[in-house]
Amino acid sequence: MYQIRPEDKACIEEFRKTPIGHHSPNLQRILNLFRGEPMAGKFALICTRPHREWTLAVLSGTRGERIRMTEEVFHSLEEAEWYVFKQRWAKYTGEHLSD
Amino acid sequence: MKQIMGYSDKISVRPGEAIRFMVSCEKASSYKARLVRIIHGDTNPEGPGYKEQAVKSEFDGTYKGRKQAIFAGSCAVIPSHPAFDKLSSFSVQAMVWPTTPEKGRQTILSHCDAKSGAGFIFGLDESGGLALALSDGTGKTEEVRAGKPMLSREWYFVAASYNAVSGEVCLYQKPMVPYAKVDTSARVEGTVTIKPRNENGAPVVIAAHPVRMSDGRERTSAHYNGKIDRPILASRVLSRLEMEQLRSGGPPASLHAALVGLWDFSKEITTERIIDVSPNRHHGETLNLPARAMTGWNWTGEEMCWKHKPEQYGAIHFHDDDLYDAGWDTDFTFTVPAGLRSGLYAAHVATEDDEDFIPFVVKPERGKATSKLVFVVPTASYMAYANEHMATDATLAELLTGRLATLQATDVFLHEHREYGYSCYDTHADGSGVCYSSRLRPILTMRPKYQSWLGGKGSSLWQMNADTHITDWLEALKFDYDCITDEDLHFEGYEAIAPYRVFMTSTHHEYWSKQMWDALDAFKKAGGRLIYAGANAWYWRIAYHQTKPGVIEVRRAEGGIRAWAAEPGEYYHSFTGEYGGLWRRQGLAPQKMAGTGFSAQGFDLSSYYRRTKDSFDSRASFIFEGVGKDELIGNFGLIGGGAAGLEVDRADRLLGTPPNALVLASSENHTPVYMVVLEEILINAPGLCGGESDLVRADLVFYETPSGGAVFATSSIAWAGSLSHNNYDNNVSRITANVVKRFLDERPF
Numbered sequence: 094m095y096q097i098r099p100e101d102k103a104c105i106e107e108f109r110k111t112p113i114g115h116h117s118p119n120l121q122r123i124l125n126l127f128r129g130e131p132m133a134g135k136f137a138l139i140c141t142r143p144h145r146e147w148t149l150a151v152l153s154g155t156r157g158e159r160i161r162m163t164e165e166v167f168h169s170l171e172e173a174e175w176y177v178f179k180q181r182w183a184k185y186t187g188e189h190l191s192d
Numbered sequence: 193m194k195q196i197m198g199y200s201d202k203i204s205v206r207p208g209e210a211i212r213f214m215v216s217c218e219k220a221s222s223y224k225a226r227l228v229r230i231i232h233g234d235t236n237p238e239g240p241g242y243k244e245q246a247v248k249s250e251f252d253g254t255y256k257g258r259k260q261a262i263f264a265g266s267c268a269v270i271p272s273h274p275a276f277d278k279l280s281s282f283s284v285q286a287m288v289w290p291t292t293p294e295k296g297r298q299t300i301l302s303h304c305d306a307k308s309g310a311g312f313i314f315g316l317d318e319s320g321g322l323a324l325a326l327s328d329g330t331g332k333t334e335e336v337r338a339g340k341p342m343l344s345r346e347w348y349f350v351a352a353s354y355n356a357v358s359g360e361v362c363l364y365q366k367p368m369v370p371y372a373k374v375d376t377s378a379r380v381e382g383t384v385t386i387k388p389r390n391e392n393g394a395p396v397v398i399a400a401h402p403v404r405m406s407d408g409r410e411r412t413s414a415h416y417n418g419k420i421d422r423p424i425l426a427s428r429v430l431s432r433l434e435m436e437q438l439r440s441g442g443p444p445a446s447l448h449a450a451l452v453g454l455w456d457f458s459k460e461i462t463t464e465r466i467i468d469v470s471p472n473r474h475h476g477e478t479l480n481l482p483a484r485a486m487t488g489w490n491w492t493g494e495e496m497c498w499k500h501k502p503e504q505y506g507a508i509h510f511h512d513d514d515l516y517d518a519g520w521d522t523d524f525t526f527t528v529p530a531g532l533r534s535g536l537y538a539a540h541v542a543t544e545d546d547e548d549f550i551p552f553v554v555k556p557e558r559g560k561a562t563s564k565l566v567f568v569v570p571t572a573s574y575m576a577y578a579n580e581h582m583a584t585d586a587t588l589a590e591l592l593t594g595r596l597a598t599l600q601a602t603d604v605f606l607h608e609h610r611e612y613g614y615s616c617y618d619t620h621a622d623g624s625g626v627c628y629s630s631r632l633r634p635i636l637t638m639r640p641k642y643q644s645w646l647g648g649k650g651s652s653l654w655q656m657n658a659d660t661h662i663t664d665w666l667e668a669l670k671f672d673y674d675c676i677t678d679e680d681l682h683f684e685g686y687e688a689i690a691p692y693r694v695f696m697t698s699t700h701h702e703y704w705s706k707q708m709w710d711a712l713d714a715f716k717k718a719g720g721r722l723i724y725a726g727a728n729a730w731y732w733r734i735a736y737h738q739t740k741p742g743v744i745e746v747r748r749a750e751g752g753i754r755a756w757a758a759e760p761g762e763y764y765h766s767f768t769g770e771y772g773g774l775w776r777r778q779g780l781a782p783q784k785m786a787g788t789g790f791s792a793q794g795f796d797l798s799s800y801y802r803r804t805k806d807s808f809d810s811r812a813s814f815i816f817e818g819v820g821k822d823e824l825i826g827n828f829g830l831i832g833g834g835a836a837g838l839e840v841d842r843a844d845r846l847l848g849t850p851p852n853a854l855v856l857a858s859s860e861n862h863t864p865v866y867m868v869v870l871e872e873i874l875i876n877a878p879g880l881c882g883g884e885s886d887l888v889r890a891d892l893v894f895y896e897t898p899s900g901g902a903v904f905a906t907s908s909i910a911w912a913g914s915l916s917h918n919n920y921d922n923n924v925s926r927i928t929a930n931v932v933k934r935f936l937d938e939r940p941f
Contacts, residue, residue: 113595113649114797115863115883128590135590137583137597139604140643143235147598152584156621157610160584160599170649173596 095126097186105182105190112174127181136177141166147173194605195546196223196257197634199518200539203571203742204553204677210527213539213550214520216634217257220543225524226252230536230551232664232916233640236651239830240916242641243664247537251524257543260521262611262633265415266514267400268455268466270476272393275427275452276303279390282452283430284314284324285351285364285438287489289419289507291622293320293342298416298512300350301423302401305329305392306410312388313401314352315416316342321378322365324352326388334386336361338378343367345418346376347489349439353429359383364432368489396453396474398423398466399482399510412479415512417622421488422506425452440490443470458506461485461498461766462738466508481516481628481743483509485766487759496761499769511620515613516743517632528554534562534674536569536663538640549639551656555676561691563672564936567662568695570655571631572678572703572734575744577655578635579606580615582755583645594796594865597645598652602636612636616746617755625756630743646795648832651913658831659698661912662725668920669929682707682736686714694935699726699909700839703734703746706770712785716897721935724905725912725928727890728790728839730775730782735765747772751871753793776847776871784848787895788841788907792888794866798837798910800827801857801892812854812894814934815904819923825857825892826924831913835924837862840890841907853895859908862888894931900940904931 104120116124133154138147139162149165167173179190198215205211217223227249235242270276284301292298296318304311310329317323320341327333342348347368354361365378394402399420400412424438428450437444443454451470459467461484468474478484485498488506498505526539534556538549553569556562583589583597584607590597599607606612613633614626637644637655644654653661666673673696680688682705689695695715709730716722731752735745748754749763752774765772775782782789802824807816819825826835836859843849862882872887873880882888890907897903906928914924 118864121864124594125591128594129587130590132585132587137590137599139599139601143641143643144237150599156581156585157608160604160607170595170598177596 095122097123108178109175112171112178126185127178136180138173149173149176194218194601194636195220196541196543197548197636198523198539198541198550199632199634200550200552201632202552203631204555204679205528206555207528207530207532207557210525211552212522212525214260214518215255215523215541216260216520217543218259220257222254223257223541223543224254225539225541227526228538228540228549230538230549230640230660230663231667233657233660234651234653234830235641236830239651240664244640249526251526251539255523262515262518263411264480264515264611264613265400265412265512266478266480266482266510267412267415268398268476268478268508270396270453270468270474272395273474275472275474276396277391277393279303279427279452280356281354281428283351283353283426283428283435284424285349285435286423287347287421287439288350289345289347289489290316290320290342290416291344291418291624293344295417297414299397299399299401299414300416300420301425302397303390303394304401305394306402306404309333310389310392311394312354312390315414322350322352322363324354324361324363326354326384326386328386329389329392332386334384336363336380336382336384338363338365338380340365340376340378343376351435354388355429356387359385364435396425396476398455416510417512417620419486419507419509422454422456424454426450427452456506457484457508458488458502461502461505462768464740478508480514481630482511482514483627483766485762485764487761491761493761497764499764509624511622511624513610513614513621515611515633516630516740518634536675551638553675553677555680556674559691561674563674564692565671565673565694565696565932566689566692567666567673567675568681568697568701569659569675569677570698570701570703572705572744573701574635574638574656575629575631576616576703576732576746577637578615578629578631579612579637580617581606582617585618586755589645592795592865593645594794594863595649598643599645600643602642603645606636619756625748625758627747627758628743628745632742648795648838648910649797650832651830653831653913655700658700658909658912661830661915662696662698665912665915665920665925665928668916671932678708681711686711689715689720690718692720693938694721694723694932696723697725697729699912701726701729702731703744704730704775705734705736709775709780716901716903717899719897719899719901719940721901722786722903723931723935724786724788724903727841727907727909730780730785731790733770733772733775733778735767735770737767749773751777753870774871781847782841783844786903786905787849787853787893788843788891788905789847790869791840791842791872792862792866792868792882793839794863794882795838796832796865797863798829798832798834799859799861800834801825801836801859801890803857804855806854807856809854812856815856815894815927815930817930818926823923825927826911826914828917828922829910829914829924830916831910835911835914836890836908837910839909840888841905842887842889843891843893849893850895853893855891855893857892859890896941902935902941904935
């Protein structure tokens with residue numbers, strides 16, 4: 094599994110600017126790590142108002158077992174991506190990114 | 193949470209024919225129903241918005257709401273018979289390949305009363321070991337257990353005998369493959385005091401046992417996951433040697449009198465029948481379509497086709513989540529009136545806080561086409577994706593889309609209600625692939641307004657709702673069109689499309705039976721014109737069941753992008769005996785049908801096409817009328833922001849693209865989430881992503897056929913998502929309209 098390196102911090106700003114779309118190889122490698130997490134405990138979005146509102150949820154990874162809705166609500170997909178990126182960055186590096 | 197949902201008994205009807213609708217309400221005591229013509233199911237505010245046309249019908253009105261449940265899980269049932277009731281001493285045996293021995297109690301073979309439990313249940317206990325439970329019907333049960341759990345996905349000989357005189361029970365659990373230091377074999381002798389009451393009028397049930405529900409209906413319970421091969425029931429205590437003699441081949445004459453039933457699942461594999469080859473002929477039927485044509489305990493690996501060595505395909509793979517027909521009671525019926533315009537319709541049913549659309553196609557009266565263009569609604573592909581669970585079950589979902597998996601209320605409901613059944617992209621709870629998919633259940637992913645996690649950023653549409661981008665465009669530009677479905681193409685063949693000049697595909701017409709393929713091939717050979725308005729079509733070969741309506745089979749054999757892999761030796765369809773898998777692996781790559789075929793996929797953003805030198809060829813000038821020579825094509829759209837995206841196809845002479853084909857434009861600048869399809873990869877090496885590989889592209893292709901027809905291929909699932917841009921005034925719409933107009937013109941190419 095890829096281990097995030099100190100020099101990968103340069104990818105944070107790149108992600109913040111373009112969370113969905115073309116990425117540098119370094120950022121893509123980090124995203125492959127983040128987005129390839131197992132299903133139990135994995136973040137997902139639940140659309141709560143079509144095209145307008147999405148609520149962060151945590152997948153159970155077990156068939157039939159409830160998906161947990163969080164209180165985090167977003168009004169753009171980019172906003173949601175940045176929030177989850179920060180959570181995952183902290184999980185893998187211990188570093189908490191500010192907004 | 194979904195509050196209302198339903199399904200219909202048919203998916204395609206013509207004037208004069210009746211279609212039944214079955215509806216379930218979670219809580220509401222009433223709901224309203226009405227008929228709508230579906231025009232545009234996309235609710236994206238960036239596009240034209242949701243559009244439907246209300247049509248007065250005989251079923252418009254208010255109905256009583258009620259909850260209708262689904263009971264998933266397959267089994268085989270042999271109707272009750274005095275021979276089963278007369279059992280006193282008995283023996284039961286089978287070869288089994290359990291896939292979830294740890295799951296809890298699972299029945300291999302039972303003869304017990306649904307209400308009292310009287311009789312016996314032969315199966316796995318909570319620990320996963322063999323057990324025989326005997327019950328006298330007064331609430332008393334005694335059980336003898338092997339005491340050792342079986343290993344998953346290993347063949348076992350399992351047997352039990354009961355001596356009614358002595359009360360002696362013998363159990364045998366013998367693995368076919370022994371392992372050092374892991375001994376799962378058991379031979380247990382015990383004595384019971386109970387007198388099991390087999391005089392209970394019950395059927396013999398394999399892979400489950402009957403229970404009575406609170407509503408008085410009989411259902412089945414303790415469904416077994418895994419394969420069962422050659423189950424046998426005998427009316428006396430058989431010796432271990434006699435059991436061994438029955439394990440293969442024809443039963444010796446000396447044991448005929450003792451046999452009650454010997455069910456040979458290698459007989460009549462294409463059907464739901466199970467055949468008792470004992471002299472008693474106690475035949476039965478499977479319920480909820482467990483998988484047949486499965487390798488048996490004696491499969492040697494030397495023969496891959498079940499038709500050639502059926503005796504090695506005596507296993508049926510049962511699943512506790514198999515589902516064929518939800519079996520709901522009918523709420524209302526609609527007889528299609530004469531003159532109802534052909535198209536995509538739905539019964540819209542709504543409670544105060546939720547709604548559902550039950551879609552179906554109205555086709556023209558037989559032999560009376562009302563247009564020269566037919567839009568073929570890919571119902572087989574809709575069924576292959578029916579109720580898919582990848583966003584909640586498959587780790588790769590977020591990697592494929594390059595963004596967080598976005599779920600709808602529907603997806604959450606399907607995650608929690610597994611009894612609604614699976615798609616051919618899912619695995620069963622035991623990890624085996626789902627090879628059958630039925631439409632006789634609510635297919636909640638086949639709905640207008642439904643957004644799919646797989647449908648690209650923006651509108652996020654996939655399959656049926658994405659195809660409404662095409663119906664909307666046809667309506668907006670006032671092109672007449674008829675609709676038919678894959679089922680019409682399959683069952684009626686060329687006749688279903690012979691009256692038309694133009695055959696227009698959907699955005700993702702992926703699943704084709706041989707009959708469908710042959711019909712379209714005949715259409716092209718007769719001078720018909722094909723507009724391939726999507727990508728990744730003619731990919732998987734499917735089979736329709738030969739007698740049961742509304743169910744397809746897919747075997748994910750050998751190559752291709754597969755959500756699961758068929759087991760070795762299980763590549764041939766059970767419904768027909770035809771070889772399954774990719775059409776490309778059967779010598780019929782999509783390039784042979786439409787000049788292009790699946791080349792790469794990615795599900796984040798879409799891109800654009802750039803014109804090539806071929807686009808300035810005079811043969812193609814009609815296509816580019818009104819399009820500037822330097823214009824990028826489709827650098828806009830509702831599906832991923834461009835016309836080239838999601839799944840994309842390319843021309844390839846070596847795979848069958850005709851030598852006269854013009855590659856008019858190619859897409860470029862795809863993101864690194866796009867990757868080359870697996871069937872192109874022989875030796876895996878870096879350089880397979882968008883921006884790296886030349887195979888990550890969509891080719892816009894045109895060519896003439898020898899009989900005066902022509903083919904135009906857009907090669908992108910996202911193409912249709914760009915049609916409505918700028919109020920339908922854009923180069924994707926213009927190119928498509930130029931092609932439709934010229935293709936409708938009878939002048940030969």
